[in-house]
Structures are given as structure tokens and as C-alpha cells.
Amino acid sequence: xxxxxxxxxxxxxxxxxxxxxxxxxxxxxxxxxxxxxxxxxxxxxxxxxxxxxxxxxxxxxxxxxxxxxxxxxxxxxxxxxxxxxxxxxxxxxxxxxxxxxxxxxxxxxxxxxxxxxxxxxxxxxxxxxxxxxxxxxxxxxxxxxxxxxxxxxxxxxxxxxxxxxxxxxxxxxxxxxxxxxxxxxxxxxxxxxxxxxxxxxxxxxxxxxxxxxxxxxxxxxxxxxxxxxxxxxxxxxxxxxxxxxxxxxxxxxxxxxxxxxxxxxxxxxxxxxxxxxxxxxxxxxxxxxxxxxxxxxxxx
Numbered sequence: 001x002x003x004x005x006x007x008x009x010x011x012x013x014x015x016x017x018x019x020x021x022x023x024x025x026x027x028x029x030x031x032x033x034x035x036x037x038x039x040x041x042x043x044x045x046x047x048x049x050x051x052x053x054x055x056x057x058x059x060x061x062x063x064x065x066x067x068x069x070x071x072x073x074x075x076x077x078x079x080x081x082x083x084x085x086x087x088x089x090x091x092x093x094x095x096x097x098x099x100x101x102x103x104x105x106x107x108x109x110x111x112x113x114x115x116x117x118x119x120x121x122x123x124x125x126x127x128x129x130x131x132x133x134x135x136x137x138x139x140x141x142x143x144x145x146x147x148x149x150x151x152x153x154x155x156x157x158x159x160x161x162x163x164x165x166x167x168x169x170x171x172x173x174x175x176x177x178x179x180x181x182x183x184x185x186x187x188x189x190x191x192x193x194x195x196x197x198x199x200x201x202x203x204x205x206x207x208x209x210x211x212x213x214x215x216x217x218x219x220x221x222x223x224x225x226x227x228x229x230x231x232x233x234x235x236x237x238x239x240x241x242x243x244x245x246x247x248x249x250x251x252x253x254x255x256x257x258x259x260x261x262x263x264x265x266x267x268x269x270x271x272x273x274x275x276x277x278x279x280x281x282x283x284x285x286x287x288x289x290x291x292x293x294x295x296x297x298x299x300x
């Protein structure tokens with residue numbers, strides 16, 4: 001089957017499921033790649049935690065921050081909303097910067113991420129990504145801003161209304177009345193931009209080896225593994241990744257390292273046209289598409 005036919009069939013499967021987005025798989029040794037709309041820009045939600053980890057790790061490497069420095073966290077006053085991590089704490093705690101990095105990437109802790117944004121603001125994270133030679137990723141705001149969506153104003157039984165607003169209001173140019181879904185105001189990026197970032201972390205580049213190694217280690221310990229991991233993690237390969245989720249957006253970027261030495265960067269950024277918060281079939285299809293693109297590239 002030709003590559004063109006593979007892509008055409010995958011587009012059909014995505015459309016049937018109400019999914020669209022930006023998709024890219026790249027062989028990090030050869031530079032060969034295959035994708036579907038890889039330059040389409042989308043809000044990135046928690047994927048921004050990877051650039052944040054790069055910027056903070058760089059500060060640690062240069063000695064501008066000390067990983068052992070403890071940051072005071074007061075629940076309800078200094079924490080950001082989120083389903084896991086520090087936002088669920090009941091009592092004040094002092095967390096070291098090194099441990100905040102782990103919580104930010106491995107369990108996608110929004111409160112830990114914002115504690116790091118207090119140390120390295122969004123504008124400085126944006127600049128650090130640019131200095132690493134990565135174009136196409138915009139870092140504009142903290143994670144707490146992601147909580148101020150229409151979903152907060154609806155009760156649990158009306159979540160579909162927030163999703164309907166998210167789905168039906170995007171303009172052709174990526175604009176949206178919901179700030180967090182507007183690519184000109186939100187943290188944003190494309191599959192190509194995130195694959196470029198992954199390549200900078202896995203292949204010698206302008207990112208110092210110590211910084212790249214720290215971020216790779218954090219991504220390898222990611223505990224959120226229900227999206228792409230089922231099709232990439234096995235005894236013969238290692239999957240290191242980061243997810244991102246907001247309203248109708250479901251993303252994951254990562255690197256699969258095979259025992260035979262083949263290494264592929266994968267970026268799947270999607271938005272759904274189905275007004276539902278829980279869509280396990282969409283998650284499974286994301287993984288299926290990612291694996292199909294990977295297998296096509298690896299198999300020639």
C-alpha cells in the first residue's frame with residue numbers, strides 16, 4: 001500500500017471518529033518523517049510542561065537555581081487546580097525544585113508546574129525554547145489559566161455544554177472566544193514543533209547534554225500511559241512521553257526507543273468534534289494512528 005493511501009485511510013478513520021489535528025512521526029537517526037497536517041497549530045495544554053522542564057533544567061545546570069531549594073506550597077492559596085498532585089494536598093508543604101520538576105512532568109501536576117513558573121516565568125520559558133533552536137512553540141501563560149474555561153461554570157452534568165462551545169466556536173484561523181483555545185493567546189504549537197523539541201532532547205544539539213538527559217529521564221517516568229503507551233511500550237522498546245488535555249483537546253508527544261537502535265519521535269495533537277469529556281475510543285484511535293504512521297516509516 002502506498003504512503004498516500006495509508007494517510008488517506010487514516011484521515012478517513014480520524015474524520016469518522018470526529019477527530020482532527022496535527023500528527024507527525026520522525027526517525028531521529030535519518031530525519032525521515034511521515035505526518036498528517038504536521039504544521040497545524042493548536043493550543044497545547046499540559047504539553048507546555050516539557051518546554052518548562054527544559055527551561056528550569058537549564059537554570060539548574062547553569063547554577064542559577066539549586067534543585068534542593070524548597071518552595072513553600074499552601075493548599076488553596078498557592079496551588080493551581082488539577083486532578084492530582086499538590087492541588088489535592090490538605091496541609092502546607094515544602095517541596096524541593098528537583099521534586100517539583102518530577103511532579104510537573106511525571107504526573108502532570110499543574111500546581112507544581114505553576115510553582116516552577118513562579119521561578120521561570122512564561123516569557124523566559126518561551127525565550128529558552130527559542131535559544132534551543134526550536135520555532136513554533138509559544139509559551140504565554142501559567143497552568144492556572146487553563147482552569148478558567150467554560151467548564152468551570154457548568155455543573156458535572158452539563159460538561160457537554162462546555163465541550164459544545166469549544167467545538168463550535170473555532171475560526172478558520174485558529175481563533176476562539178475561549179482564550180485557552182485561541183492559538184494567538186494560548187500556549188500553542190504544532191506536531192512538527194514538538195517533534196523538533198524531542199529531537200533536540202534526544203539528539204546532540206544546542207541543548208546541553210545534562211539538561212536533555214534530565215528531561216528525557218522525567219519523560220521516561222511519566223505515569224499517564226493510557227493514550228499512546230499501549231501501542232509503543234513493550235519489553236523490546238521504551239516509551240518516554242508527555243500528555244496534554246483540555247476540554248476537547250487530547251495530545252501526547254513522546255519518543256519510542258527500540259532495542260535494535262531505531263528511535264522515533266511521535267507527536268499527536270488532536271481536537272474532537274464529539275461533546276463528551278470521556279472518549280476512550282478517541283484515545284485508542286490516536287494510538288492506532290500513531291502506530292500506523294510509525295510502522296509505515298519504520299517498514300519503508
